[in-house]
Amino acid sequence: MPNGSKKTIFAHVDLTVQSGEIIDITGPSGCGKSTLLTAFARLNRYSTGQLALHGISAKQYSPAKWRTQVAYIPQQPILIGETVADALRMPFGMRIRHPAQSHAPNDLKLEQLLTTLGCADIEMQRPIHELSGGQAARISLARTLLTKPQVLLADEVDAALDPDNAYLVSQLLQHIATHEHVSIIRVRHSADDGIATRTLILNPEGLHHVNQ
Numbered sequence: 001m002p003n004g005s006k007k008t009i010f011a012h013v014d015l016t017v018q019s020g021e022i023i024d025i026t027g028p029s030g031c032g033k034s035t036l037l038t039a040f041a042r043l044n045r046y047s048t049g050q051l052a053l054h055g056i057s058a059k060q061y062s063p064a065k066w067r068t069q070v071a072y073i074p075q076q077p078i079l080i081g082e083t084v085a086d087a088l089r090m091p092f093g094m095r096i097r098h099p100a101q102s103h104a105p106n107d108l109k110l111e112q113l114l115t116t117l118g119c120a121d122i123e124m125q126r127p128i129h130e131l132s133g134g135q136a137a138r139i140s141l142a143r144t145l146l147t148k149p150q151v152l153l154a155d156e157v158d159a160a161l162d163p164d165n166a167y168l169v170s171q172l173l174q175h176i177a178t179h180e181h182v183s184i185i186r187v188r189h190s191a192d193d194g195i196a197t198r199t200l201i202l203n204p205e206g207l208h209h210v211n212q
């Protein structure tokens with residue numbers, strides 16, 4: 001707050017997520033959904049609480065190591081480099097890497113990944129500034145998947161997409177959850193796309209079930 005005072009947006013959030021689950025978090029604008037996802041990713045310095053992955057406390061991880069396992073994907077994809085291939089390989093040039101990232105994948109491997117993920121329509125040498133919003137969103141997801149996170153935090157990643165591209169992104173997320181056993185937590189405002197295993201609503205008292 002401007003005068004230095006503090007305001008609690010929500011409290012008492014208690015959430016356990018299984019491998020391969022897709023959890024949707026909804027709630028009115030400003031209730032703290034993005035704040036919650038950034039807290040899970042240890043990107044929010046104002047949040048307090050306890051996080052663990054497979055029972056191992058987040059305190060055992062450096063923030064950077066934690067984020068290789070618990071990856072936050074913002075609504076607006078940030079792709080770095082000139083081509084799709086550059087953007088996909090970007091994490092492999094970073095100083096802090098997951099062991100799975102020690103070798104940058106070659107072109108063949110990247111092409112196989114894009115095909116597997118239903119992104120074969122996006123050529124590897126395509127300049128990233130020529131990608132549509134939907135294509136950029138899918139490349140952003142593919143890049144994150146290459147680093148083999150265990151949890152994906154997707155912050156309204158389909159909000160700005162047309163129905164066809166939103167459908168492709170939703171299919172991609174379902175594929176990741178089913179075949180890679182990645183746990184996915186999505187913040188969404190859009191209509192139910194049928195892939196969530198649970199939908200939770202965030203309010204000042206915590207997370208509550210909407211369905212089931």
Ligand SMILES: Nc1ncnc2c1ncn2[C@@H]1O[C@H](COP(=O)(O)OP(=O)(O)OP(=O)(O)O)[C@@H](O)[C@H]1O
Nearest residue numbers: 001009027028029030031032033034035036187189
């Ligand atoms: N850096 C900040 N400084 C002060 N207040 C902030 C900051 N970031 C967010 N807030 C406040 O925290 C609250 C939660 O914001 P957050 O973006 O998490 O909400 P949200 O539920 O994701 O909203 P939306 O659905 O509109 O994206 C809001 O009241 C917002 O004004």
